[in-house]
Amino acid sequence: MEPTRAKHQGLSTLNDNQTPLRRASWAALVYLIAGVAWIAFSDSVAEAWFPDPETLSVVQTWKGFFFVLTTGLVLFAVLFRQLAKDRALLSLQHSQRQALRNRERQLQVLMDNLPGMAYRCRYDPQWTMLFVSQGCASLTGYEPEELIENRVTSYASLMDDEDSERIFCEVKAALANDESFSLEYGLTCKDGSRIWVWERGRGVEEDDGTIVLEGIVLDITDRKELETELEELATRDPLTGLFNRREMSKVLEEELERARRYQRPMALLWIDFDHFKDVNDTYGHAAGDSVLRSVSRLLLGSVRSVDSVGRFGGEEFVIVLPEMDLDEARDTAERLRRRVVEAPQPLGDGNTVPLTISVGVAVYPEHAQNAAALCAAADKAMYLAKDRGRNCVAMAHLHDQVHNES
Numbered sequence: 001m002e003p004t005r006a007k008h009q010g011l012s013t014l015n016d017n018q019t020p021l022r023r024a025s026w027a028a029l030v031y032l033i034a035g036v037a038w039i040a041f042s043d044s045v046a047e048a049w050f051p052d053p054e055t056l057s058v059v060q061t062w063k064g065f066f067f068v069l070t071t072g073l074v075l076f077a078v079l080f081r082q083l084a085k086d087r088a089l090l091s092l093q094h095s096q097r098q099a100l101r102n103r104e105r106q107l108q109v110l111m112d113n114l115p116g117m118a119y120r121c122r123y124d125p126q127w128t129m130l131f132v133s134q135g136c137a138s139l140t141g142y143e144p145e146e147l148i149e150n151r152v153t154s155y156a157s158l159m160d161d162e163d164s165e166r167i168f169c170e171v172k173a174a175l176a177n178d179e180s181f182s183l184e185y186g187l188t189c190k191d192g193s194r195i196w197v198w199e200r201g202r203g204v205e206e207d208d209g210t211i212v213l214e215g216i217v218l219d220i221t222d223r224k225e226l227e228t229e230l231e232e233l234a235t236r237d238p239l240t241g242l243f244n245r246r247e248m249s250k251v252l253e254e255e256l257e258r259a260r261r262y263q264r265p266m267a268l269l270w271i272d273f274d275h276f277k278d279v280n281d282t283y284g285h286a287a288g289d290s291v292l293r294s295v296s297r298l299l300l301g302s303v304r305s306v307d308s309v310g311r312f313g314g315e316e317f318v319i320v321l322p323e324m325d326l327d328e329a330r331d332t333a334e335r336l337r338r339r340v341v342e343a344p345q346p347l348g349d350g351n352t353v354p355l356t357i358s359v360g361v362a363v364y365p366e367h368a369q370n371a372a373a374l375c376a377a378a379d380k381a382m383y384l385a386k387d388r389g390r391n392c393v394a395m396a397h398l399h400d401q402v403h404n405e406s
C-alpha cells in the first residue's frame with residue numbers, strides 16, 4: 001500500500017473511532033470511577049484498620065497526599081506522551097512543508113527552463129487551458145494569462161480545423177486505452193507565424209471524476225523544415241524542380257495500381273527535346289539549363305493538377321496522365337508539342353531559341369500492363385517520332401504489347 005494512502009487510512013481510523021471528545025470522556029470516566037472506588041475502598045479500609053480518630057485523621061491526610069501524587073504522576077505521564085507526540089507531529093509537518101516547498105521550487109525551475117511549455121487543460125473541443133507554463137509566451141507569443149480559461153482565444157483556435165479533429169480522435173483513442181498520446185501539428189502564433197509542435201501528454205482523473213489532460217508541447221519547426229527540405233531533395237530534380245526519376249517511377253506505379261483497381265485508362269507521355277545538343281554547343285550549358293527550366297514550367301503549366309510531370313534525366317521528360325484514354329492522350333501530347341514550338345525558349349541572356357520536342361505516347365491498358373512495359377512502349381514511340389523527322393507525336397504500337405509484356 002502507498003505510504004500516503006496508509007497515512008490517510010490511519011488518520012481516518014483515528015477520526016472514526018477515537019475522536020478527542022470520546023477519548024477525553026473515557027479518561028474522565030476512568031478517573032471518576034477509580035477516584036470514587038479509591039475513596040470508598042481506602043476510607044473503609046482505613047476506618048477498619050485505624051479505629052483511633054486521631055490516627056485515622058493522619059492516615060486520611062497521607063491517603064489524600066498519595067492520591068494527589070499518584071494522579072499527578074499519571075497526568076504527567078499522559079501529558080508528556082501527548083505533548084511529545086504533538087511535537088513529533090509538528091516537526092513532521094514542518095519537514096513535509098519544507099519538502100513540498102523544495103519540490104515546488106524545483107518544479108518551477110524545471111517548467112521555466114523547459115524548451116516549450118507544460119500544460120494542464122480540460123478535455124473539451126477548445127482544449128481550455130487550466131495551466132500553462134511560462135514557456136507558452138516564447139512558443140506561441142501568448143502570455144499564459146491570455147490562454148488560461150479563455151474559450152475565445154483557446155488553444156484549439158491556434159490549430160487548423162482538420163488538425164483539431166484528428167487530434168481529438170487520437171486523444172480519445174489514447175484515453176480509451178489509458179495510454180499517453182504523442183501528436184504533431186501546426187500552430188498559428190500570436191504574430192500570425194506558423195510553427196510545428198510535438199505534444200506528449202496523458203489523461204488524469206480529477207477527484208470529482210472529470211478528466212483533464214497534462215503534458216508538454218515542444219517546437220519542432222526546425223526539424224519539420226529539415227524534413228521537408230530532405231524530402232524535396234529526395235523527390236525533386238534540383239534544376240527544374242520537377243519530380244525526379246525515382247519519384248516519377250513511384251507515381252507511375254501508384255497511378256497504374258489505381259487504374260488497375262478501378263479499371264480506368266491511364267496515359268504516359270515520353271518527351272525528348274530535339275537537337276538539344278546544338279543548343280548547348282551553340283549557346284553554352286547555362287543557356288541549355290535556362291531552356292530546360294523554361295520548358296519544364298511550360299509543361300507543368302499545360303497539364304491538369306492531377307497529372308504529374310517529371311524529369312527522367314538529361315532532356316527527357318515524362319508525364320503521367322491518370323484517367324486519360326488513347327485519344328485524349330494523343331490530343332494532350334499534340335497540344336504540348338504545339339505549345340513548345342510556339343513559345344521560343346529564353347536562353348537567360350535576353351535572347352531566345354526555337355525548340356521542338358518529340359513525344360511518345362503509351363496508354364494503359366492498351367499498350368502495356370505494367371510500369372516497365374509502359375515506359376518501354378512510350379520510349380519506343382518517342383524514338384518513332386524522332387525517326388519520323390522529330391517535332392511530332394507518335395503512339396505506341398498495339399502489336400508492341402506482346403513484345404513488351406514478354
Ligand SMILES: Nc1nc2c(ncn2[C@@H]2O[C@H](COP(=O)(O)OP(=O)(O)OP(=O)(O)O)[C@@H](O)[C@H]2O)c(=O)[nH]1
Binds near residue numbers: 239286287
Ligand atoms: N544544359 C544542359 N544540358 C544537358 C543536361 N542534361 C543533358 N544535357 C544535354 O542534352 C544533350 C542531349 O543530346 P543528344 O542525346 O545527343 O540528343 P539531341 O541533341 O537532343 O538530339 P536528338 O535527341 O536526337 O534530337 C547533350 O548535349 C547533353 O549534354 C543538363 O542538365 N543541362
